[in-house]
Every structure is written in C-alpha cells, then in structure tokens.
Amino acid sequence: MPTKSHGLAILNTPDAELPELMRQAREIRDRHTGQHAQLCSIVNAKSGSCPEDCAYCAQSARHQTGVETYALLPPEKILAKALLAKKNGAHCFGIVTSGRGLAPRDLEQALEAVRLIAAEGIHAAASLGILDETALQKLKTAGLRRYHHNLETAESYFPRICTTHTYADRVRTARAAKKVGLELCCGGIVGLGETKAQRVELVMAIADLSPESVPLNFLNPVTGTRLENLPPLSINDICRTIALFRFFLPDKNIGVMGGREQLLKDRQDLVFAAGANGFMLGDYLTTAGNSVEADHALVAAAGLDRR
Template identity: 45%
Template sequence: MINKLLTQVLNSAPLGRKDGLYISHVAGDEILELFLAANRLRWAFRSDSVDLCSIVNAKSGDCPENCSYCAQSSKAKADIEKYPLMDRGFIAKRAEEAKAFGAKRFCIVTSGKKTSKPELKRIALMIKDVRRLGLLPCATLGILDKDELSLLKDSGLERYHHNLETSERFFPEICSTHTYAEKIKTIRAVKAAGLSLCSGGIFGLGEEWEDRVDMAIALRELGADSVPVNFLMPVKGTPLEAAGTMHPFEALKIISLYRFILPDREIRVCGGRAQTLGEFNSFVFMAGADGLLIGDYLTTAGRSPEADLRLIEMWGLSAG
C-alpha cells in the first residue's frame, strides 16, 4: 500500500484524508518502508537542498493569550526571561550571527496576539537591515491584516509565519483567547499581500492522528510554502507541563505523513527536534524533511548549528 501511495504522489495525484489516515496507522517493519518512500518523495520534489532558517525572540513574555503549550503566555508560570521589543542594533547583530553559521532565512518573532503600530514601524526597519545582510527576512508577529503585512513586504519581508498549530476541531482545546478563524483570516491576508506563507503546527498537544491529517490537508488548501513541524517540549509552569514526549518514531512518522500530503512544500523541522528525536535526529531527512530551524528556539535551547551542518554534509545534501 505504501508503494501504491508513493506512485500516486509521484504521478501528481494528491492524497486524500483516507490515505493520510492509512499512513498514520503504519507500524512495525512498515515504518522504515514509509521513511524510505518519504525520502524518495523528498528527492523527487525538493532535490538535495536543505533550507535553513534561524529565529530571534525579539520580544519575550507577557502575552495575553492562553495557549496551553506556551511559556510566554501571561497565564503561564514558567520561569522565562521577559523583555520588550529589542533594539534594531541587537536584531542586526543576531542576523549577522545567523548568516555566519549558514542560515538562509532569519525570522523576527514577537510575543503577543498582535504587534502594535509603533512596534510594526520599528520592525520594518529591522527587516530592511536583515535584507541588506543578504538574508531572506521572515516575521512572526501575530494576527495582522493585509495593510500591515503590505507595509512589511514593502520593507523587504519575504515570508510571514503564522501557524495553524493544530486542526480546527482540536484548536479550542489549546486556546480560547483567539480563534482558528482568526488564524485563517491572517493566513489569507498573507497570501493577498503577496508574501510567502510559512504555517504548520505543534504535535504532542493531545491531538489525535485525525487532527494531524486534517491540518496537513488544510495547509495544502491554504497554499503554505513552508510547513514547520514542531514537537511539544513540556515546560514547567504551563498547562501542558506534565505532558510526555512522544516516541521518536511517532515524530518521524508525522514528518513522513506531511511529506506525502505536501510533497512539493518545504517540510521544516523546528522546535523540540533534539529533545524529541534524540539519537534519531539523523533520520529527519530520511523521513522526508528538507528544512531545519537551526540554533536556539524562543525560550529553549536547540542543537548547535555546527552539528546540523555536519549532519547535512554526512547525508550528501547541500545547505541553503
């Protein structure tokens, strides 16, 4: 059955929900067969290039939203550093560091439901600085409208990141201070503004495989160019602090599922990669990924960029 689905995707026939649910039930010796098929799809649709991005937590903590996984929520009691929007010089320095260790894209991230107008103007200048360094500027600034996004595009923004996080069905279980519909509205504004769209989610929140399949199909229909795959890192002081870490093979199976449903999109493995995959981190490309977030995350540490560059080289792939 896996070979049948592989042939279907290679022939440019998209998989349906039933096909995705079949992949979700793959187990035993079929798992490696699934990974090998996903790897073949990666080569067929994305070649040998691994897209690298890095982020900066430009404004941290005190977010009024109540997302259950997030340490930056004002409802959480997590012990994290909190600060207002960083100055322009600091962001430029972080972008220079990201470029030095091989990142192609650099994303400015702020906490909160929505970036204020004064902050937006300051960030527009930061985006110009990032562009001048030769990096592709990205931003994660919450729920914005088309006019606000167009201002950023005019300043040089290439891509806007706005995660669905999970399926429409499960979203109310993890957040009640904004809606799934608000997220969809922002995503459509991103496309209307002519920006590249980065949108994915977090896995291990308590969702079912059906939710994972439904989100993948939704992202395909919304036209996401890059799909970040994050794995929950339970943080003390958040509502999900007692949640366990998923098995590495479950995490890798999610990557393969997304490669099958979104064969021609960037499947980028981001938060929780090192913590969830552990010794199986080297399997990310075999499972179908063609993009990585390198360096640290927002409030937690990631793998060293040097280690990831060595991994890419060992696989015979190219970074950039």
C-alpha cells in the same frame, strides 16, 4: 492530495513497515525539492508576557514558566542576530515576537529592523502574530520576504488549545500574507493531545493554504504550562508524522523545528530520513538548540547540501 484515510494509514503504519514508509517519503522529497536542506534561524525579539492562552506556550502570561520577559529589541540588535545567522549558513532569518499582534509603535520598530536586514541581502521573515493586510503590506514594502503564522493544530481541536483567539483569526492572517505577495510559512505543533485524525486534519488544512514552507513542531512539554504533563510523542510516531507531512506536501520545504533535540536526542538524523528537508539552526524562542557544527554535520550525513 492523498485522502484522509490514506493519512490515517500512514499514521498507523506498523513499526516493521516504517523503514519502507520513510524511504517512500524521502523519494517524494528528492523528486520534488532535490537534495537540498533549507535551514532557518530566528530571534526571540520580544519575549514573554503574552496575554493569549495557548496551552503549550512558555510565553503566555497565564503560565508560570520563569521565561525571560523583555520588550521589542532595538533594530540594531535584531540585525546583529541576522548577520550571525547568515554567517552560520541560515537560508532565512525570522523576527519573532510574543503576543497577539504588534502595537503600532512596535510595528514601526519591526519595519526598521526588516529594512536593515533586507539591506544586507538576507531573506527576511517575521512572525509577529495576527496582522491585517495593511500591516503585512507595510512589512513587504520594507523588504520582508516571508511571513510565518502557524495554524497550530486542527480546527476541531483548536478551542482546547487556545480560547483567546480563533482558528479563523489564524487562517485570515495566513491568507492575508499570501494576498499581499509574501511567501507564507505555515505549519503547526503535533503532540498536543490531538487524535491521529486531527493530525491529518491539520496537514490537509496546511496543504489547502499552499505555503512556501512548513515548520513542523513536536511538543516538548514545558513545566508550568497547561500541557506540562502530556507524554511526548515516540520517535516512531515522530517519523510517521514527518512522512505524513511529506506525502501531503510533496513539494514544500518541511522543517522539523521545536522538539527536535529534546525528543529525537541522538536520532536527529531521522528528520531527513523520514522525508523533511530542513530545520531550525541555532536557538529556539525559549530553548537552546544544537551547535551550528552539529547541525551542519547532520545535513552532510544525510547527503544534502545547504541552501
């Protein structure tokens, strides 16, 4: 793995040298993951009213964001979303719920949804918060392939972002998912007010967990959250960060998720130009995504195929 000082040098790359940095990142990607884009889709299966206090999140009950709130969707509704995602060309479909974890009754309902999705031959993923090995094992037995649980930010910055659970809680869940044999999808959010050194700290911690895929989110500040007034990252800093992740995670599926449309606007081609190999297809948890046609066109323009 590159060193911390190499990571900082990547994040401090002068504008004039950025095209060369991105070329190197693409070269690493093509060597390790081939010229394939991995696209995933999600459903916000349980929205809002979360008791946790993550500073960036529109779904925390402590934030007045006007986000829609509802209880866990019935399994048949979740399946319908999964089938649509498959039709749209998503490689993987994730059931995402707000909250610290899942109550036993909700877990039973989620297990049924996983069974239905897996029976359709869809790569089933879930992001259900902090779970123990027993719950994760039940999900695996039901047909779940991948568990998503972000580290969110660097350990040294985490207490500034969340005080209702700990960084150690997050690492424990990520490790438990791997332990029961699930693929791990684990990334974070950049632009939360962390330093560049903390961005490097985050990517090194993710590399240490060796996840299958890495969702890289960029803060798109939501009105009503604690971070509503943070300035978003510049386009060049987004490119430096994508390249940073590729240098430290050469063989992983790196997807640029939240913030792509809002921050990159008409330069979303930079996702692939800077070394990532995937993104979210369709809508996010609380914000709308591109049209499927526009996203497919981005993949094709990058010379990648979809898988």
